Amino acid sequence: MPSRPQPTAQVAAVxxxxxxxxxxxxxxxxxxxxxxxxxxxxxxxxxxxxAIAAMQAGVPHxxxxxxxxxxxxxxxxxxxxVCAIENIVIGSGIDDLMSxxxxxxxxxxxxxLATRGTYPTWTYHVAAYGAQLATAEPTAAAAVDxxxxxxxxxxxxxxxxYVANPDNPSGAFVPAxxxxxxxxxxxxxxxxxxxxxxxxxxPAGALPxxxxxxxxxxxxxxxxAYGLAGARAGxxxxxxxxxxVFQKIRQHFGVNRTAQIGALAALxxxxxxxSVIAEVAAGREEYYELGRRLGSRTLPSATNFVCFxxxxxxxxxxxxxxxxxxxxFVRKPYAPPIDGFIRVTVGTPAERAAFAxxxxxxxERVREKAPA
Amino acid sequence: MPSRPQPTAQVAAVxxxxxxxxxxxxxxxxxxxxxxxxxxxxxxxxxxxxAIAAMQAGVPHxxxxxxxxxxxxxxxxxxxxVCAIENIVIGSGIDDLMSxxxxxxxxxxxxxLATRGTYPTWTYHVAAYGAQLATAEPTAAAAVDxxxxxxxxxxxxxxxxYVANPDNPSGAFVPAxxxxxxxxxxxxxxxxxxxxxxxxxxPAGALPxxxxxxxxxxxxxxxxAYGLAGARAGxxxxxxxxxxVFQKIRQHFGVNRTAQIGALAALxxxxxxxSVIAEVAAGREEYYELGRRLGSRTLPSATNFVCFxxxxxxxxxxxxxxxxxxxxFVRKPYAPPIDGFIRVTVGTPAERAAFAxxxxxxxERVREKAPA
Numbered sequence: 001m002p003s004r005p006q007p008t009a010q011v012a013a014v015x016x017x018x019x020x021x022x023x024x025x026x027x028x029x030x031x032x033x034x035x036x037x038x039x040x041x042x043x044x045x046x047x048x049x050x051a052i053a054a055m056q057a058g059v060p061h062x063x064x065x066x067x068x069x070x071x072x073x074x075x076x077x078x079x080x081x082v083c084a085i086e087n088i089v090i091g092s093g094i095d096d097l098m099s100x101x102x103x104x105x106x107x108x109x110x111x112x113l114a115t116r117g118t119y120p121t122w123t124y125h126v127a128a129y130g131a132q133l134a135t136a137e138p139t140a141a142a143a144v145d146x147x148x149x150x151x152x153x154x155x156x157x158x159x160x161x162y163v164a165n166p167d168n169p170s171g172a173f174v175p176a177x178x179x180x181x182x183x184x185x186x187x188x189x190x191x192x193x194x195x196x197x198x199x200x201x202x203p204a205g206a207l208p209x210x211x212x213x214x215x216x217x218x219x220x221x222x223x224x225a226y227g228l229a230g231a232r233a234g235x236x237x238x239x240x241x242x243x244x245v246f247q248k249i250r251q252h253f254g255v256n257r258t259a260q261i262g263a264l265a266a267l268x269x270x271x272x273x274x275s276v277i278a279e280v281a282a283g284r285e286e287y288y289e290l291g292r293r294l295g296s297r298t299l300p301s302a303t304n305f306v307c308f309x310x311x312x313x314x315x316x317x318x319x320x321x322x323x324x325x326x327x328x329f330v331r332k333p334y335a336p337p338i339d340g341f342i343r344v345t346v347g348t349p350a351e352r353a354a355f356a357x358x359x360x361x362x363x364e365r366v367r368e369k370a371p372a
Numbered sequence: 373m374p375s376r377p378q379p380t381a382q383v384a385a386v387x388x389x390x391x392x393x394x395x396x397x398x399x400x401x402x403x404x405x406x407x408x409x410x411x412x413x414x415x416x417x418x419x420x421x422x423a424i425a426a427m428q429a430g431v432p433h434x435x436x437x438x439x440x441x442x443x444x445x446x447x448x449x450x451x452x453x454v455c456a457i458e459n460i461v462i463g464s465g466i467d468d469l470m471s472x473x474x475x476x477x478x479x480x481x482x483x484x485l486a487t488r489g490t491y492p493t494w495t496y497h498v499a500a501y502g503a504q505l506a507t508a509e510p511t512a513a514a515a516v517d518x519x520x521x522x523x524x525x526x527x528x529x530x531x532x533x534y535v536a537n538p539d540n541p542s543g544a545f546v547p548a549x550x551x552x553x554x555x556x557x558x559x560x561x562x563x564x565x566x567x568x569x570x571x572x573x574x575p576a577g578a579l580p581x582x583x584x585x586x587x588x589x590x591x592x593x594x595x596x597a598y599g600l601a602g603a604r605a606g607x608x609x610x611x612x613x614x615x616x617v618f619q620k621i622r623q624h625f626g627v628n629r630t631a632q633i634g635a636l637a638a639l640x641x642x643x644x645x646x647s648v649i650a651e652v653a654a655g656r657e658e659y660y661e662l663g664r665r666l667g668s669r670t671l672p673s674a675t676n677f678v679c680f681x682x683x684x685x686x687x688x689x690x691x692x693x694x695x696x697x698x699x700x701f702v703r704k705p706y707a708p709p710i711d712g713f714i715r716v717t718v719g720t721p722a723e724r725a726a727f728a729x730x731x732x733x734x735x736e737r738v739r740e741k742a743p744a
Contacts, residue, residue, distance in 0.1 A: 004586040005531070005563035007617045008479045014620045024439040037436065046435045055431045055630075060424050062634060063415045063599035067396040092464055092604070092626050099623060107380045128621040159377070191377035214376040227435035230629025232464070245379045248386045249500040251471065254464050256628040257602025258427075262434060 010108050010130040019124045023329040030324050038345040038355060039329040041168070041198075041305050043227035045279055045348065047262060048272035051228065054265035058258045066257030073264050077235060080267060081210045086240040089247065092232035092254045094197055094219045098125045100246050101217060101236070105159050105191055106131035113158035115144045117335030119168045119195060134158060142299065142338040143172030150185035161186060164195040166202060169333040169343045171301030176208040183216060192216045197234075198303035200225030201277055206302075214239040222259075224304060225273050225280075226266040231259035280304045283346035290356050294363055299338065307333065307341040308359075315366055316340045322362045328355060382480050382502040391496045395701040402696050410717040410727060411701040413540070413570075413677050415599035417651055417720065419634060420644035423600065426637035430630045438629030445636050449607060452639060453582045458612040461619065464604035464626045466569055466591045470497045472618050473589060473608070477531050477563055478503035485530035487516045489707030491540045491567060506530060514671065514710040515544030522557035533558060536567040538574060541705040541715045543673030548580040555588060564588045569606075570675035572597035573649055578674075586611040594631075596676060597645055597652075598638040603631035652676045655718035662728050666735055671710065679705065679713040680731075687738055688712045694734045700727060 006012070020040070027035050046052070070090040078085045091097040098121060106112060108130030114122055116135035126133045134156040136148040144163055153161060163182070166173040174182075183192055196218050199207055217238040223229035233255060236246070266273070287306040291298035297309040310316040316332050319342050323330055332342045347355060378384070392412070399407050418424070442462040450457045463469040470493060478484060480502030486494055488507035498505045506528040508520040516535055525533060535554070538545040546554075555564055568590050571579055589610040595601035605627060608618070638645070659678040663670035669681040682688040688704050691714050695702055704714045719727060 003560045004611075005477060005561055005614075007476045008482075010479070011476050011617060011621060016616070016620050018440075018619070019624055020440070022437070022440045024443060025441060028443070040437055042437060043435045046432060052432050052434070055434065056428045059427045059431065059630075059634075060418060062424070062427065062602045063418045064409065065394070065412055065414060065595075065601045066604075068390075068392070068394045069397060071396060071400070092623070092628075095623050095625055104379045104383050105377060107382070110380075188375045189377055223437075229437045230434045232438075232626060232628050239376075242377075244388070245383060247390070248388050249383060251464070251467050252391055253467055254604060256464075256604050256631060258431075258630060259628060262431075 013130065014128050017124060017127070019121045026324055026329055032327055035324070035327055035329040036347070036351060036354060037329050038347055038351065039331040040229070041224060041303070041345045042229045043224060043276060043304065044346065044351055045227060045276045047227040048266050048269040050269045050272070051262045051265040055258045055262040058261040062257060064257060065253050066255055066260050068252035070255055070260055073260050076264055076267050081237055083210065083212055083237060084240065086243060087212050087237055088235055089243045089250065090233065090235050090255050091250065092256070093223065094195060094221045094234040095121055096232070096254065097219050097234055097236045098122055100250055101160065101193055102126055102129045102131060103249065104245055111156050111158040112160045112162060113149065113153055113156055114162040115149065115167070117142065117170070117333060117338065118162070119164045120334065122162045122195070138170070138337070140337065141172060142170040143167065144174050146174065146178050146182045146185070149182060153186055153190060158190060160191045160193050162193045162195065164197070166198040166302040168198065168303065169307065170338060171299055171303045171305060171307060173202055173206070173302035175206060179208055183213070186215070188215060190215065194218045197221045197224055200273065201280055201304055202302045212237070212239055214241070217242060222263045222266055225276055226263070227276065228259065228262055228266060231262050232256060233259045233263040280346045283352055286352055287344065287346065290359070294360055296363065299341070305343050305345045307338055307343050309341050310366065311340050313339040316342055318369065319362060319366050322366055323358065326358045326362060328358055385502065386500050389496060389499070391493045398696055398701055404699055407699055407701040408719070408723060408726060409701050410719055410723065411703045412601070413596060413675070413717045414601045415596060415648060415676065416718065416723055417599060417648045419599040420638050420641040422641045422644070423634045423637040427630045427634040430633040434629060436629060437625050438627055438632050440624035442627055442632055445632050448636055448639050453609055455582065455584055455609060456612065458615060459584050459609055460607055461615045461622065462605065462607050462627050463622065464628070465595065466567060466593045466606040467493050468604070468626065469591050469606055469608045470494055472622055473532065473565055474498055474501045474503060475621065476617055483528050483530040484532045484534060485521065485525055485528055486534040487521065487539070489514060489542070489705060489710065490534070491536045492706065494534045494567070510542070510709070512709065513544065514542040515539065516546045518546065518550050518554045518557070521554060525558055525562060530562060532563045532565050534565045534567065536569070538570040538674040540570065540675065541679065542710060543671055543675045543677060543679060545574055545578070545674035547578060551580055555585070558587070560587060562587070566590045569593045569596055572645065573652055573676055574674045584609070584611055586613070589614060594635045594638055597648055598635070599648065600631065600634055600638060603634050604628060605631045605635040652718045655724055658724055659716065659718065662731070666732055668735065671713070677715050677717045679710055679715050681713050682738065683712050685711040688714055690741065691734060691738050694738055695730065698730045698734060700730055
């Protein structure tokens with residue numbers, strides 16, 4: 001008999017993986033008080049001033065639980081997405097909803113299919129529930145390859161196919177028609193989970209229409225264009241039957257009260273959201289131009305970040321470390337064909353200028369050390 | 373073949389239960405803008421002014437993720453509880469940690485043992501993971517019966533024994549020596565989970581010492597004495613090996629950034645916490661006196677709420693509904709021997725006075741309708 005309580009065999013078998021090391025921890029390691037935060041795709045433009053004011057006004061009532069049904073927020077989102085409130089569940093960020101999704105649809109041993117190299121937190125949750133991750137190859141440009149996913153799904157029989165659209169870390173976008181082709185190419189009992197964390201940065205006409213389908217769950221967040229990453233407010237849009245299942249097992253009181261207030265105010269300030277999206281588009285162009293100027297190839301991005309090619313995987317890793325030494329926090333894609341790139345969030349004009357200067361110098365140093 | 377994605381058999385079998393209907397929803401049903409909130413054991417005394425100021429100052433940076441390691445908060449908590457940071461994990465409230473705990477230690481079909489009638493969210497999570505809840509009878513005063521738990525554990529062989537101490541909804545407290553006797557009476561491989569949500573209201577000397585034991589996990593929250601229920605910040609104190617397991621499967625970015633700031637400031641303002649605890653103690657005495665005056669028996673409480681006896685279960689339910697009609701939100705224990713009671717949070721002096729007047733009148737109406 002064991003002499004102390006033991007985790008279940010399934011949980012014991014989960015590998016110890018930390019999805020992301022935080023900038024706070026990196027700053028501690030680098031002996032710095034703070035870093036230029038261009039590594040977590042947070043919004044450099046902050047939350048809407050209206051959201052800030054609403055949250056600050058709400059703070060004295062932090063002694064009250066938030067509404068576990070997030071009724072006001074769901075009502076506003078239902079209007080925004082032209083669906084019923086029964087089609088929406090709020091979670092404490094997309095990560096929370098991913099966990100709920102894997103837990104709901106995957107028994108230990110079940111397969112989830114995703115594009116190799118995509119958002120590692122999906123992989124984290126798949127592993128944490130003892131499910132298996134199967135991967136399809138990305139395109140040569142590190143984008144989602146719909147044909148590869150369909151072909152692989154026919155072989156590995158996944159319960160859930162995960163697609164980040166736009167993709168993170170590549171920034172690539174799958175147009176609506178391609179996505180419809182993916183859905184049509186999967187069996188009806190396969191769930192298509194579309195992570196739309198960065199969808200607000202996609203031109204409106206290019207996105208799939210706001211339609212509820214029984215085979216598709218879409219995940220959205222207030223963390224990116226709305227500038228509320230620290231609030232932890234995300235939502236799933238899905239068939240009411242799926243939402244009803246989540247209702248049976250979710251954390252009802254899990255969403256912070258002030259976050260609900262902030263999300264509602266942010267959603268109501270579309271003018272601000274549009275200004276952020278325009279700023280980000282301008283910043284992406286500036287990054288592309290910077291890449292051209294420095295001879296670092298960039299990937300076309302439909303998000304608030306851009307990937308810059310450094311060289312080999314080792315060189316890209318050196319670049320991340322070099323930038324950190326200079327007080328700049330960036331991350332890098334972990335898988336080929338873009339593991340020789342770094343991923344840089346679009347900052348404010350001042351942050352972009354600071355990054356451009358430091359990056360130019362760091363690139364010289366890295367190239368000197370180990371020519372490509 | 374099913375024509376749409378299906379949840380796993382385990383999740384499909386979970387009953388559709390909503391742990392608590394929120395006051396916002398009750399207000400909507402009652403056609404009111406707001407209610408006198410005495411039903412969720414939120415702190416009527418709000419967060420510390422220092423925590424409010426710190427959170428308001430932090431709000432503009434909501435665009436940044438919170439530190440996924442909550443390093444500052446864990447460091448302060450380690451000092452507070454005289455342990456290592458490796459003994460502490462932060463979650464988005466105790467509910468989040470309960471979910472993690474059941475998930476970690478209970479395979480579907482495994483048994484968790486608790487006192488019949490205790491905090492229903494534990495039951496919710498046990499059911500949501502397909503585990504089984506076994507119960508031991510409470511004492512005649514609805515308190516935890518250590519002997520009954522030990523005897524029942526020997527029969528049902530639980531993976532986890534759950535004890536809320538002080539208990540919710542009864543308010544009863546198990547002294548340190550009794551708790552030590554419970555631990556000693558359980559097999560070494562049985563986990564004892566002690567929910568200490570209300571422990572801050574217990575006189576310091578009466579609490580078990582801050583000691584890390586491999587067989588015990590303690591759950592704490594900033595929701596009650598610290599007045600941060602809406603923030604969603606709780607923590608588990610446990611053996612480093614258990615914390616390391618949670619680290620493998622938890623939501624790393626799940627805790628709101630402003631909540632971390634608020635919790636840290638609240639923890640640092642022990643003067644304010646002490647003043648709240650003293651106010652609550654005075655309010656409890658006032659409630660006991662109110663009960664004596666109105667001929668409604670009260671249960672001795674070590675928390676920020678008091679249970680008042682109404683009569684039969686039906687009468688207590690009528691009382692909850694009657695109070696709601698009068699704009700007062702309270703809840704009631706769901707299980708004998710105290711299902712004929714209502715549970716009332718200690719409010720501010722003004723809220724207590726308002727409650728006393730409304731309760732006196734409502735008690736007459738309920739007694740007239742159906743004499744006990």
